[in-house]
Each structure stands twice: as C-alpha cells, then as structure tokens.
Amino acid sequence: xxxxxxxxxxxxxxxxxxxxxxxxxxxxxxxxxxxxxxxxxxxxxxxxxxxxxxxxxxxxxxxxxxxxxxxxxxxxxxxxxxxxxxxxxxxxxxxxxxxxxxxxxxxxxxxxxxxxxxxxxxxxxxxxxxxxxxxxxxxxxxxxxxxxxxxxxxxxxxxxxxxxxxxxxxxxxxxxxxxxxxxxxxxxxxxxxxxxxxxxxxxxxxxxxxxxxxxxxxxxxxxxxxxxxxxxxxxxxxxxxxxxxxxxxxxxxxxxxxxxxxxxxxxxxxxxxxxxxxxxxxxxxxxxxxxxxxxxxxxxxxxxxxxxxxxxxxxxxxxxxxxxxxxxxxxxxxxxxxxxxxxxxxxxxxxxxxxxxxxxxxxxxxxxxxx
Amino acid sequence: xxxxxxxxxxxxxxxxxxxxxxxxxxxxxxxxxxxxxxxxxxxxxxxxxxxxxxxxxxxxxxxxxxxxxxxxxxxxxxxxxxxxxxxxxxxxxxxxxxxxxxxxxxxxxxxxxxxxxxxxxxxxxxxxxxxxxxxxxxxxxxxxxxxxxxxxxxxxxxxxxxxxxxxxxxxxxxxxxxxxxxxxxxxxxxxxxxxxxxxxxxxxxxxxxxxxxxxxxxxxxxxxxxxxxxxxxxxxxxxxxxxxxxxxxxxxxxxxxxxxxxxxxxxxxxxxxxxxxxxxxxxxxxxxxxxxxxxxxxxxxxxxxxxxxxxxxxxxxxxxxxxxxxxxxxxxxxxxxxxxxxxxxxxxxxxxxxxxxx
Numbered sequence: 001x002x003x004x005x006x007x008x009x010x011x012x013x014x015x016x017x018x019x020x021x022x023x024x025x026x027x028x029x030x031x032x033x034x035x036x037x038x039x040x041x042x043x044x045x046x047x048x049x050x051x052x053x054x055x056x057x058x059x060x061x062x063x064x065x066x067x068x069x070x071x072x073x074x075x076x077x078x079x080x081x082x083x084x085x086x087x088x089x090x091x092x093x094x095x096x097x098x099x100x101x102x103x104x105x106x107x108x109x110x111x112x113x114x115x116x117x118x119x120x121x122x123x124x125x126x127x128x129x130x131x132x133x134x135x136x137x138x139x140x141x142x143x144x145x146x147x148x149x150x151x152x153x154x155x156x157x158x159x160x161x162x163x164x165x166x167x168x169x170x171x172x173x174x175x176x177x178x179x180x181x182x183x184x185x186x187x188x189x190x191x192x193x194x195x196x197x198x199x200x201x202x203x204x205x206x207x208x209x210x211x212x213x214x215x216x217x218x219x220x221x222x223x224x225x226x227x228x229x230x231x232x233x234x235x236x237x238x239x240x241x242x243x244x245x246x247x248x249x250x251x252x253x254x255x256x257x258x259x260x261x262x263x264x265x266x267x268x269x270x271x272x273x274x275x276x277x278x279x280x281x282x283x284x285x286x287x288x289x290x291x292x293x294x295x296x297x298x299x300x301x302x303x304x305x306x307x308x309x310x311x312x313x314x315x316x317x318x319x320x321x322x323x324x325x326x327x328x329x330x331x332x333x334x335x336x337x338x339x340x341x342x343x344x345x346x347x348x349x350x351x352x353x354x355x356x357x358x359x360x361x362x363x364x365x366x367x368x369x370x371x
Numbered sequence: 372x373x374x375x376x377x378x379x380x381x382x383x384x385x386x387x388x389x390x391x392x393x394x395x396x397x398x399x400x401x402x403x404x405x406x407x408x409x410x411x412x413x414x415x416x417x418x419x420x421x422x423x424x425x426x427x428x429x430x431x432x433x434x435x436x437x438x439x440x441x442x443x444x445x446x447x448x449x450x451x452x453x454x455x456x457x458x459x460x461x462x463x464x465x466x467x468x469x470x471x472x473x474x475x476x477x478x479x480x481x482x483x484x485x486x487x488x489x490x491x492x493x494x495x496x497x498x499x500x501x502x503x504x505x506x507x508x509x510x511x512x513x514x515x516x517x518x519x520x521x522x523x524x525x526x527x528x529x530x531x532x533x534x535x536x537x538x539x540x541x542x543x544x545x546x547x548x549x550x551x552x553x554x555x556x557x558x559x560x561x562x563x564x565x566x567x568x569x570x571x572x573x574x575x576x577x578x579x580x581x582x583x584x585x586x587x588x589x590x591x592x593x594x595x596x597x598x599x600x601x602x603x604x605x606x607x608x609x610x611x612x613x614x615x616x617x618x619x620x621x622x623x624x625x626x627x628x629x630x631x632x633x634x635x636x637x638x639x640x641x642x643x644x645x646x647x648x649x650x651x652x653x654x655x656x657x658x659x660x661x662x663x664x665x666x667x668x669x670x671x672x673x674x675x676x677x678x679x680x681x682x683x684x685x686x687x688x689x690x691x692x693x694x695x696x697x698x699x700x701x702x703x704x705x706x707x708x709x710x711x712x713x714x715x716x717x718x719x720x721x722x723x724x725x726x727x728x729x
Contacts, residue, residue, distance in 0.1 A: 303623035358575035
C-alpha cells in the first residue's frame with residue numbers, strides 16, 4: 001500500500017474512533033500510526049531504534065521533542081503535499097517550529113468535536129469573537145485557524161467573512177474594547193450566547209487597559225482562555241486571572257474555560273467545568289483540571305528517563321495524539337503535569353536546565369533569535 | 372597612567388597570584404583543602420577539580436598580559452565584584468581585575484560556589500573584602516558575572532553613577548577548516564575534548580558546537596568521521612577525568628537534546644555525554660546541546676556566514692585551518708576570543724575572558 005493510502009486509512013480510522021467506533025483500541029491505533037511513521041520518517045525511525053525498536057504498547061512509543069519541529073521537518077510526506085502549515089510563535093528570526101498537515105479534515109473534525117463539547121453551554125445559537133489579531137491568510141497560527149473554525153461551525157449561519165475585523169478584536173492599538181462591547185450588544189439583541197476566544201496575554205492587556213473598570217458581557221457569555229504569556233505582558237497567577245476576568249466581564253468564574261493546546265498537536269484539551277456543556281455533564285471537571293479527548297492521552301514521564309511516573313506523581317507531559325497521523329503521534333513536551341481525578345493539572349514548564357551562571361541556557365539561545 | 376600607578380596596581384596583584392599558586396599545588400595543604408572544598412561545591416568530580424586547577428588557574432600569568440590587563444582596566448574608588456558559579460577559577464581573574472582598578476575591592480561570591488573566593492582570600496589576607504551584599508556608590512565600579520537575567524536584574528537596581536561591567540551568558544564554538552592529516556586531526560580533537568570536559572562544559576567559554584567548513588558533497592561524511600573521533604576522545608578523557616554530578620534539570624535537558632538529535636541526525640555516545648551530527652539537510656538550524664559534555668557537529672560551506680547570526684552570544688572560537696579564514700573570523704567576531712583547539716578555557720590574562728563589551 002502506498003504511503004498516502006496508508007495515511008488516508010489511518011485518518012479515517014482516527015475520525016471513526018473520535019466518532020465513537022471502538023473496533024480498534026486507542027493503543028492499537030497509536031501503535032499502527034507509530035509503525036506508519038517509522039516506515040516513512042527516517043528521524044522517527046532513528047528515535048524509535050534508540051529505544052530498542054520494540055513497540056508492544058503505547059508507552060513504548062517515544063515522544064518526538066517539540067524542538068524537533070524547529071530543527072527539522074516532522075512529517076511523513078513531502079512539502080509539496082502540505083495542505084496547512086502551522087508555525088509556533090517561538091523566536092523571531094526564522095527559528096519557528098512548523099507542523100505540516102496533509103489532511104485537514106481530521107484536524108477540523110477533532111478540534112470541532114471536543115471544542116463543541118467543552119465550550120458550548122447551550123444548544124442555542126452562538127456569536128463568536130476572538131481577542132486575537134486578525135487571522136492571516138493562509139493561516140499560519142494553529143490557534144487562529146482553530147478560532148476561525150469555531151466561528152464558522154459554532155454559529156452555524158453558513159458562509160460569512162471569517163476575516164471580518166469585527167471578529168478579531170486585537171490590532172496594533174491593543175484590545176478593541178469598543179468592538180467587544182458591540183459584540184456583546186449584538187449577541188444580546190439576537191439572543192445568542194457570546195463566546196469570547198482569548199489568549200491569556202490578550203486578557204491581561206485588556207485588564208491593564210481597563211484599569212479596574214468593568215466591561216459587562218451578557219450573563220451567559222463564555223470565555224475560552226489559552227496560552228501562556230511568553231514574556232509579552234506581565235504574568236498573573238491562573239486563579240487571580242480567572243477571578244479578574246470574571247469580575248471584569250460580570251460573569252461566573254465557571255464560565256471561563258481554559259484550553260491547553262500547541263502547534264505540534266492536532267487536538268486540544270479543556271477544563272470540563274463549563275455548566276451546561278457536554279463535557280461538564282459527562283466528566284464534572286474542576287477548574288484547573290484539563291480533560292483529554294478520547295483520542296489523546298497525556299502521560300507524565302520522568303524528565304531524565306522519559307519513563308512514565310507512578311500515578312499521581314509529577315512528570316513532564318508526553319502527549320499521544322491520534323490526530324497527528326502524518327507528523328508525530330507522540331510528542332515530548334517540557335510542561336510539568338500531574339494526573340488527578342478527571343484529567344491532569346498543568347504545573348508550568350520545567351525550569352531551564354543550566355544552573356545559573358555564565359553558560360548559555362538553551363531557552364536563552366532560543367529567545368535571542370537563534371536561526 | 373604613570374609608571375608609579377601602574378607599579379602600584381601590579382603590586383596589588385602579586386599576593387593574589389601567590390595565593391592561586393598555592394591552591395594549584397596539589398601537594399600543599401591549601402591545595403588539598405581546595406580540592407576537597409571545590410569538589411563539594413562545584414559538583415565536579417575530584418579529578419575534574421584537579422584538572423581545572425592545573426589547566427585553567429592562572430598561576431604565572433605572562434607579564435605582558437598583566438600589563439595589558441592593568442592598562443585596560445579603569446580605576447575606581449571602590450571596585451565591586453559579583454561572582455558567578457560554575458567556573459570557579461574565574462574568581463581569580465575577576466578579583467585581579469578589581470584589584471587593578473582599586474585598592475578597595477569588595478567581592479560577593481556566588482551562593483552556590485562560595486569556596487574559591489574564600490580560598491583565594493585565605494592565601495592573600497586583606498587584599499580584598501568578602502561581603503554578603505554589595506552596596507556600590509556613585510564613582511564605584513561593579514564587575515558582574517553571571518546569566519543575562521542576573522545582569523538585567525543588577526542593572527536595574529544599581530544606583531546612578533555606578534559603572535557596570537556586565538558579563539552575561541555565552542558559549543564557545545570550534546571551527547575546523549582546511550585539510551588535516553589523521554594524526555593532526557586526532558590531536559586537534561583530543562585538545563577539543565579537554566575544552567569540553569573542563570568544568571563539565573558549564574563555562575561561558577565552553578564549546579557547544581563544532582562547525583566543519585567543507586564542500587557540501589563531502590561535508591556529511593567528514594562530519595560523521597569527525598564526530599566518531601571526537602566521541603572516542605571524550606570517552607577516553609572521561610576515564611581520567613570523570614564527569615561530575617549533574618542536576619535533574621540538566622539530565623532532563625540532555626534527554627530532550629539527545630532525542631531531538633536522533634530525530635535530526637546521528638547520536639554518538641561519548642562516555643556519559645553525546646556527540647551529535649546534524650543531517651546535512653538540517654545544517655541550517657543549530658541544535659545547541661546542554662551542558663554536561665555534549666557537542667553538536669554542524670557543517671557549512673561558509674563558516675563565517677554561519678557564525679554571524681550567533682555573534683552576540685559567542686565568547687570563544689577555537690580555530691584550525693588556513694590563516695586567511697582565521698583572519699576573517701577575527702574580524703567578524705570581535706567579541707569572541709579566537710584561539711587554538713585546547714586553549715578555549717585558557718585565554719590570555721589580559722582582561723575579562725568575555726570581550727563582548729569591547
């Protein structure tokens with residue numbers, strides 16, 4: 001069977017799994033995808049061989065370090081077959097990681113399915129805006145692309161200009177507060193639930209601009225917040241930020257849902273805590289606890305051996321995402337996590353390795369724009 | 372500066388040099404004590420401490436170099452020194468620079484590595500003051516060594532009128548160009564292995580990347596050959612100078628680096644460390660290895676151009692190749708110490724090892 005025929009078959013199998021088909025288990029599918037990647041990615045084949053080349057269980061699949069996406073092409077197919085290329089924000093002089101996708105349907109189906117479950121609190125109509133810069137064309141940010149897909153799918157009003165400035169409420173002057181007020185008014189007039197998709201640094205920027213003033217949203221509004229700060233603004237503790245957003249928007253804290261995702265993944269994770277959402281009904285998640293979709297698993301591993309840690313202990317996250325059919329089915333992050341009832345908690349990034357001193361730390365190298 | 376001033380400055384340095392000499396002497400009581408205390412504080416193996424003291428502590432600096440250091444050092448009412456950890460011998464040069472600047476020298480040692488400053492002071496009592504906190508005043512000068520983050524923190528807390536000489540983070544690179552016989556190449560790589568092993572690669576002069584300048588058609592094969600030879604040299608040296616203890620964070624960075632290197636090229640075990648080689652297809656991206664005796668081999672048809680983007684971070688460049696390229700690198704990297712393989716950790720005693728503020 002050709003590479004693309006195998007890939008297409010795996011994509012179908014993953015989408016079918018996401019739709020509820022359990023004729024193949026998560027582990028079997030993960031191993032099948034890993035075998036496929038080993039056959040068509042020399043880099044992954046070398047990495048797997050370094051572990052002895054045995055693939056008995058999903059825990060045997062080595063995670064491709066996120067750095068590899070910056071250093072090399074992480075894809076089983078050639079560049080001319082890319083349908084989408086998402087770039088990490090990372091550094092400024094070309095050192096951005098790239099996640100190439102040959103098949104976009106899987107990304108869209110998986111992102112939409114779990115996004116709907118986590119972010120829609122009612123079956124009624126929604127109005128979606130983003131506290132993010134205008135989506136570029138073609139989209140280079142996976143987050144921006146996802147936000148645009150949510151606008152189209154969650155509103156269900158058919159085709160509209162997803163690049164309309166009234167949808168993207170950050171520009172060179174900062175957060176467009178008037179635009180957000182207008183979106184809130186539109187949603188109220190139409191009886192739609194307002195969904196605000198926002199990055200953490202945009203929310204902090206907004207709070208700074210408001211200087212303690214409020215900007216009330218409709219009482220059923222939902223805010224999805226995602227991402228770290230990456231030095232773009234002052235940092236605020238998650239609980240403090242959540243409380244400040246709730247106070248500013250005059251909504252309940254439970255209506256603020258955190259998302260955890262990254263360019264190197266196809267799928268996303270959410271807090272299962274939004275009242276009325278499918279995810280909350282099924283999992284009763286607590287704020288701060290991220291819930292995985294059935295087609296993704298977060299495994300805390302020991303930072304030095306990369307072996308899974310005992311249940312309840314802190315490790316760095318190896319993420320097995322069945323959606324990554326054509327790139328890396330398992331990725332190794334430096335995010336510290338601990339499994340808890342109903343999911344996992346994020347504990348920030350592992351501290352830089354180099355003891356303080358004059359030797360250059362890897363993160364310093366990257367932050368200074370290494371090509 | 373008058374001859375008298377210059378002589379006075381030179382005289383202030385002599386007790387420090389004598390103190391350093393006695394520390395380097397493994398047979399002396401002070402030498403033995405230094406080895407014990409530094410092995411405990413630095414995390415290096417006892418052999419690693421001994422190797423560093425014997426190879427890198429400047430016990431008999433060249434007079435011409437000392438004269439250059441004195442000429443290049445501005446005077447100060449009070450000279451303050453904020454020491455870094457990791458490279459314990461650096462305390463010696465840092466204090467010497469301060470003594471060249473002022474009769475009054477106040478030193479704050481690193482909390483992680485306080486031993487070397489104390490050991491130097493014990494052998495040169497009264498030549499400088501060890502303090503817990505530095506409080507520079509207008510007219511004073513502060514020589515600070517450490518991470519860029521520390522330098523930023525220092526800069527914003529310093530009172531107006533205090534001159535800051537900040538020496539932040541950096542790394543070294545080794546450039547190999549031209550043709551070399553097998554025996555020459557072996558000797559070069561054994562020397563480079565010493566540069567890597569010293570201080571378990573935690574210094575800002577430590578090499579982290581080898582850049583091989585070669586034509587693309589042959590570069591991949593040459594790089595793999597070089598990597599094998601270097602891995603052998605490192606493993607051999609590790610028998611004599613074992614690696615010390617690494618932190619969990621360092622080991623974690625190494626695991627991440629190793630796996631990224633497997634994905635992008637070849638990984639060779641080199642004792643407890645690794646030598647990695649990039650596929651020529653990925654040679655444009657630099658995989659910077661973490662500390663702990665790891666080095667990445669890259670190829671380039673134009674070494675000078677490949678180094679250019681990293682110029683602000685390069686403190687040291689070992690070079691072996693034709694004189695024309697050496698001269699081009701010297702001009703292109705004014706902030707980096709250009710030296711021979713095996714001499715990266717022993718720059719001339721003519722001022723701070725980090726010349727990037729020049």
